[in-house]
Amino acid sequence: MNDAEFDPIIDTTRRAEIVTLLKRAILTGRLEPGQKLNELRISEQMRVSRAPLREAMRELVQEGILTSIPYAGTFVIEVTAKDIEEAYSLNQVLDEFAIERTWPNRTEQFYAELDRRHHAVKQATLEIDTTRQIETALQLHGLIHEWADHALLLDAWQRLTSRLQMYFALHQRARNEPVPSVDVHEEYVHLLKGTDMKAAQRHAREHIALDFEELVAFARSLEQRSIGRKASTGRNRTKYKNPDQDN
Amino acid sequence: MNDAEFDPIIDTTRRAEIVTLLKRAILTGRLEPGQKLNELRISEQMRVSRAPLREAMRELVQEGILTSIPYAGTFVIEVTAKDIEEAYSLNQVLDEFAIERTWPNRTEQFYAELDRRHHAVKQATLEIDTTRQIETALQLHGLIHEWADHALLLDAWQRLTSRLQMYFALHQRARNEPVPSVDVHEEYVHLLKGTDMKAAQRHAREHIALDFEELVAFARSLEQRSIGRKASTGRNRTKYKNPDQDN
DNA sequence: GAAAATCAGATTGTCGACAATATTGCAATA
DNA sequence: TATTGCAATATTGTCGACAATCTGATTTTC
Numbered sequence: 001m002n003d004a005e006f007d008p009i010i011d012t013t014r015r016a017e018i019v020t021l022l023k024r025a026i027l028t029g030r031l032e033p034g035q036k037l038n039e040l041r042i043s044e045q046m047r048v049s050r051a052p053l054r055e056a057m058r059e060l061v062q063e064g065i066l067t068s069i070p071y072a073g074t075f076v077i078e079v080t081a082k083d084i085e086e087a088y089s090l091n092q093v094l095d096e097f098a099i100e101r102t103w104p105n106r107t108e109q110f111y112a113e114l115d116r117r118h119h120a121v122k123q124a125t126l127e128i129d130t131t132r133q134i135e136t137a138l139q140l141h142g143l144i145h146e147w148a149d150h151a152l153l154l155d156a157w158q159r160l161t162s163r164l165q166m167y168f169a170l171h172q173r174a175r176n177e178p179v180p181s182v183d184v185h186e187e188y189v190h191l192l193k194g195t196d197m198k199a200a201q202r203h204a205r206e207h208i209a210l211d212f213e214e215l216v217a218f219a220r221s222l223e224q225r226s227i228g229r230k231a232s233t234g235r236n237r238t239k240y241k242n243p244d245q246d247n
Numbered sequence: 248m249n250d251a252e253f254d255p256i257i258d259t260t261r262r263a264e265i266v267t268l269l270k271r272a273i274l275t276g277r278l279e280p281g282q283k284l285n286e287l288r289i290s291e292q293m294r295v296s297r298a299p300l301r302e303a304m305r306e307l308v309q310e311g312i313l314t315s316i317p318y319a320g321t322f323v324i325e326v327t328a329k330d331i332e333e334a335y336s337l338n339q340v341l342d343e344f345a346i347e348r349t350w351p352n353r354t355e356q357f358y359a360e361l362d363r364r365h366h367a368v369k370q371a372t373l374e375i376d377t378t379r380q381i382e383t384a385l386q387l388h389g390l391i392h393e394w395a396d397h398a399l400l401l402d403a404w405q406r407l408t409s410r411l412q413m414y415f416a417l418h419q420r421a422r423n424e425p426v427p428s429v430d431v432h433e434e435y436v437h438l439l440k441g442t443d444m445k446a447a448q449r450h451a452r453e454h455i456a457l458d459f460e461e462l463v464a465f466a467r468s469l470e471q472r473s474i475g476r477k478a479s480t481g482r483n484r485t486k487y488k489n490p491d492q493d494n
Numbered sequence: 495g496a497a498a499a500t501c502a503g504a505t506t507g508t509c510g511a512c513a514a515t516a517t518t519g520c521a522a523t524a
Numbered sequence: 525t526a527t528t529g530c531a532a533t534a535t536t537g538t539c540g541a542c543a544a545t546c547t548g549a550t551t552t553t554c
Binding site: 013014015048049050051052055070071072 | 506507508509510514515516517
Binding site: 013016054055058061062063064070089097151153155156159160 | 336
C-alpha cells in the first residue's frame with residue numbers, strides 16, 4: 001500500500017478541552033496568580049460536571065501551574081521573583097543542552113522552520129495582540145528543543161514554557177503598553193545557522209538574560225501586594241483568603 | 248508571639264494514598280511496562296471508587312510514568328533504550344547544574360546529611376532488598392538537588408528519579424541477582440566535601456556513565472519482546488494488546 | 495470465500511447526589 | 525476584650541449509575 005500519511009485525529013474528551021481552556025486562561029493572565037478555582041462555578045460556566053473538571057485540574061497541578069490544598073481548594077500558582085529567577089536559570093541550562101543535541105540534526109527543513117518561526121515573530125510585533133507576540137517568541141525558542149530528539153528535554157522545556165508564558169503575560173498586562181517592536185532574534189537565528197556551536201550557546205545565555213532583569217523587578221513589585229501567602233504542590237496547609245472571581 | 252514552628256500536618260485524601268500505592272507498584276516493577284491499568288479492577292481491589300483512582304492516574308500520567316489513550320486505557324510507560332539514554336543525559340545536565348547551585352550552600356548540616364545518606368547506601372548493600380538499595384542510592388544523589396535551593400530543578404529531578412528508579416528496578420528484576428556490593432560513592436562524597444567544584448561535576452558525569460551502558464544493553468534486550476507498541480501522553484491512538492494483570 | 499455490516503461485551507468518560515471537611519459568623523465565657 | 529465553642533453554610537472529596545466508545549466475534553452481503 002502507498003497510503004498518504006495522516007496525523008492521528010484529535011482526541012475529543014471533555015477533560016482535554018477543559019485543560020486547554022483552563023491553561024489558556026491561566027497563561028494569558030485571565031486567571032490571576034493566587035486566585036482560587038471554584039469547581040462548582042467553573043463547571044457550571046463550562047456546562048460540564050465536576051468530574052472531568054477535577055481531572056483536568058489534577059493535570060495542571062502536576063504541570064505546575066496550579067497548586068492544590070486538600071479540602072481547601074486549587075489555586076493558580078503565585079509568582080515570586082525567585083520563581084522567575086529559577087525559570088530563567090533552568091532555561092539557560094536546558095537551552096545549552098538543547099543546542100548541543102540539536103546541532104547535528106540541523107537539516108534544510110530545520111532552517112526552513114527556523115525562518116518560518118522567526119518570520120512569525122516579526123509578523124506578531126506588528127499586531128496589537130501581545131499574547132501572540134509571546135507565543136511566537138516562545139515557539140521560536142522552542143525549536144531547538146523540538147529538534148533535539150529528546151522527549152524528556154522537550155517535556156521539561158514545555159513545563160518551563162508554561163511558566164515563562166505566564167510571567168510574560170503578567171508583565172505585559174501590568175505595564176499595559178506594547179512591547180518594543182525591535183527584533184532581537186536576528187543574531188540568534190543567524191548563529192543557529194552557523195558553524196560555531198559554542199557561540200550559539202553563549203548567545204542563548206546572554207540573550208535570555210536580557211529582559212530577565214526587568215521581569216524580576218516586576219515580580220518584586222508584585223510581591224509587595226501579596227505577602228504571607230504560601231502553598232506547595234499539595235504538602236502545605238496554609239490557606240488563602242483570595243476571593244475567586246471569574247470574568 | 249514567640250511560637251515554636253510546626254510543620255504542616257499530612258493531608259490524608261484517598262487520591263494521595265492511591266498515588267502512593269500506584270507509584271510504588273510501578274517503580275518497583277510490580278506493574279510491568281506496557282501493562283494496562285483496569286480502573287474497575289483496581290478500584291475494587293483498593294476498595295475505592297473510580298473517581299479518586301482516575302484523578303490519581305491523571306497525576307501519574309502527567310508525571311510521566313503512565314500514558315493514557317482516550318477510551319482505550321491507561322498504561323505503564325514502555326522502556327526503550329532511547330528512554331534510558333535520555334534519562335541519563337538529562338540527569339548529567341541537571342546534576343552539573345545542581346552541584347553549581349548547591350556548592351555555596353554547603354553547610355555543616357549538608358555534610359552531615361551527606362554522610363548520613365552515604366551510610367544508608369552502604370547499609371543497604373548488606374541487605375537483600377534490592378529496591379532499598381536503589382532508593383538509598385537515589386536519595387544520596389538527590390541531596391545536591393535538594394540543597395540547590397531551586398524548586399524547579401528539584402521538580403525536574405524528581406520526575407527523572409521516578410524513571411531512573413523504574414529502570415533500575417526492571418534491570419535488577421530481570422537478572423535477579425544481587426547488585427555488586429562495592430561502594431562506588433566514596434569518591435563522589437569526598438569530592439562534594441572538597442573545594443574543586445569542577446572536579447565534582449566531572450566526576451558526577453563520569454560516574455553516572457558507569458552502569459549506563461549496562462542499562463541500555465538491558466533495554467535493548469527488552470525491546471526484542473515488545474515491538475511495534477507506541478503511545479504518547481494522550482496524542483496518539485495506537486492501541487495495545489497487552490492483557491492486564493494485577494499482583 | 496472475503497469484505498463489510500452488525501451486534502454483544504467490556505471499558506472508559508461523564509453525570510448527579512451524597513459524605514467529609516473547612517470557613518464564617520455569632521454566642522458564650524473567662 | 526480576647527478567646528473559645530458552636531451552629532450554619534459553602535466547598536471539596538467520594539460514590540454509584542449511566543452514556544459513549546472501543547473490541548471482537550458473528551452475521552450478512554457480494
